[in-house]
Amino acid sequence: MYYGGYKPFVGAGQPIKRWANAELLLGVPKSRAGAFGQGLLNGHVPAQHGPADGDGTDGAGRTERKPIIPFTVEDITARVCEEMLAELRDKPAPSDRVELLSVDRRRFSKAVRTAEADDPVAVLLDTPDPDGPDHTGGHWEEDYDARREYLCVRIGAWKQELVTSVFIGFDIKGSTLHTEFYTYVLSPLPKSFHLADRLPATIGGKLMWRIAWDVTLSAPGELLRLIANPLRERLPSRFGTDTVGKLVSQPADTSEFRLGRYALASVDCGALTSVRELAPNRDFHHFFQESDTIKYIQIIERHLLQIVGDFLRDHDVDTREHEANQTNILQQNFGANSTNNFGGNQSVGNTKTTQTFGNNSGVTREARQP
Template sequence: MSLTEIAMARQPGGGDSQAQGRAPVEPAASEACRLLCAGVHLDGGYRDAVLDELYLHEERFVAPSTGIDAARVLAHALRARRTELGWAVGMLALWISAVPLTSGLFLLLVPPCVLLALAPWITGRSPRAPWYRKAAGFLVLWYGRFLLAGVLVSLVLLGFSGEDPPSEVELVSEGGSLLPGLSGGFDSLAEPGRAWAALILFLLIMVGVGLRRGQFARVMTNELSARRFPEVSSDPAELASGARYQRLRARIRAEQHAPLVMYHSANPFRGVGEPFRPWTLAVELRPRKDRKPVPVDNGEILRRIVPLLEALRVPSPHGSPEAADAVRDRLRELRVDECVFLPVDGLTRRDGAPYDDASFGPHRDGSVEEGGEARRHFLRIRVGGWHEELVVTVFVRVHTQGGMLMLEVAPHVLMPVRPQFREADRVAHRYLNNSFIGKAAWALAHAPESMGQALLALVRYLVSAWELLTGGQAGALPDGPAVSVRELGSDSEASLFQEMDVSRYLKSVEDRVAGGVRLALYEAGWQTAEFEQKIVNVANGGVFIETAQDSAIGIGDHNSVSNRNEGAGSSNGRD
């Protein structure tokens, strides 16, 4: 029986539904998962990263998918790529066929389209881009718009007049300096019929751009809508065929939420976010004078912690059961379980990892007390807030050795989903409810980018297909996860409310962990004064560091605590 099962059996009222708390939403139906599925339709770079990690490199174990279902994100990534590939082939066919169909007159549209496509790249995506990049992007953007307007007006005038190209065409072809010397060549070709053909073909390109945005809007209002997304079985992306996808989907869902974590040595905690002030505390076990102490092992200490943590689910008295049940605090959805970290070294097949209960049980039981280096046992406490967009995970490890007790606490915070993905519903709603003129204006503004986007999409697909064909990933030795789908889709910042919630969750969990260790020591007949004093130092920030990597932590008599990133140190006196 595991630690959490023992603790629940010993906890008074352990079978009470209120003490059990409230179950969080299923990962496959969470809001965070929905937004990441929207993200693979919106952002080609994010989609490629998902496909590279989960579909191409099938030798890699999937990172823990905190609050989401990575298999469902993969399904939508594959669907989005198929849709984009079909669109890209159609758009390239239009751009390429337009040149011979207009006897080269369509090439007049290429220079302004290239400028308009380059303008966003020059400016950059960062809102904090340097002023010179913003200025250069602004100039290129408006110069491209001026040239495009000149070409379109010239073609319209030519189509109605039936005469040689007016001065506007000459201005674009000669004064634009991007197609020098072509004016004379186009004079003999610029017939009204070809001018109308060029305009019609450009209109078809606009229609293609509009259809692509309309298709995304329909996906957001149907299978990815907040109302329909929880119905996993009816998601068209889940019905995708292909033996490779079906095999990978089964593996991902077997691994992503399992208590066994197969890790890469470069980042064992990949998938749960950034480290948030991890700390270690060491105290010497000294017997109390009023009684003879009894030995305490790691499992016994952890068993004392679990009931105190699970009590955080219970709402405070509110006068009635109904009022208490209406409390929406995310601590009611707190989850406590055990996990074992295992390195992938030594495995010859990905399906050889001990994920089944019969194989995992010995690993769990053996790792609790052994204090090993590669195989590590943790108590994992998790709180998912803001519809699983903000996830706090605290890993707790206890180790007793040589009359010392070591308490390791490693909090991690998974930040909210990218703002671009959170805007997906607004983008779809704005487009669907826009007027015909508004949709046409949007398509006109984005049509110049379509040639580059279509070409890039086709190149990315061909590169991925070549790597899949020649990379040999299917027969490669198993490897740990290189990236996390959830982390790749996360923002770098949180709102003030979210930061306040992170602080509250962590303080609540860390206080209960410390209380459980203190109780275990006291009831076993050991002194707790030193432990209590050092916990006060931890609460005051005395041992917090930004990361545990390449850092040393020491607490006690005349020890020095320093943060390598800051290069500063502080000394603790005798406590």
């Protein structure tokens, strides 16, 4: 997907919660104690061996570890995508399934049009095709033309009026697995929009007279808006733009009024918002809509942590750090959502959680631990 402006997740709505986590990729300890602890995490108790196993340390006192079975970002992304669908939609009984669930892999790239030097009317899209082949080797690019892939887990509830989207990204750098977790919600449409469902099926003579009378009364105000809106759009904004520009040589200006003096060298042509994002209410219509948003975010988060933990164990990675981080993240959920204001900013360890829920989004709470 090509996007413009700052946020890549165009169309997802308002941000609700986010956290990031970094885990060192260390092999399972070879010692008997390490193997026993790893076995418990895998759900079984390993067979005990004799003293020949040793204490699992080398001559310098360092813990001896098994080599990690190599894996890539593509491997862990595919595993999460496959098991998320299976655990939430395919395996459960029909009454327990998460309805209207989708899990897609999406690439996001900044879109900038630049003028070609040889052709005054040519337009070049200065970014790679997000849906084309990925040549990044499983790593995220780090430049202005970068594109990055995220898993998008989306759930439509309340007859698709409440849409929760979770974006999950992975990267591996410096023997460290970095995980990003972003959640957005499209809140329900204004109730007045549903009046369209109650309009008459046919327009009769009496209704035509009413429409004509209403149009006549509203004509002066509409005329004023037609004049004022274009002027307001052309006024300079007090906020800066983050458009990525690429300076190019301009073609010869042969226009009668030398309009080339005012032509832009580059234009950010990516999407800034979606039609659906322009319409929703800022507040939920019902308390249960707010609680369902929290519910689905926590369900996806819990399954993600479990799937990643199983994946790491399958590749002989020591998951003690993952288990500790998982506990921190789940405890943050419990602490934030057990309050009356459904809001808060928390930072525990190497995870950061930002939550703003519902009609009380202006109320925040901060809690920090060393």
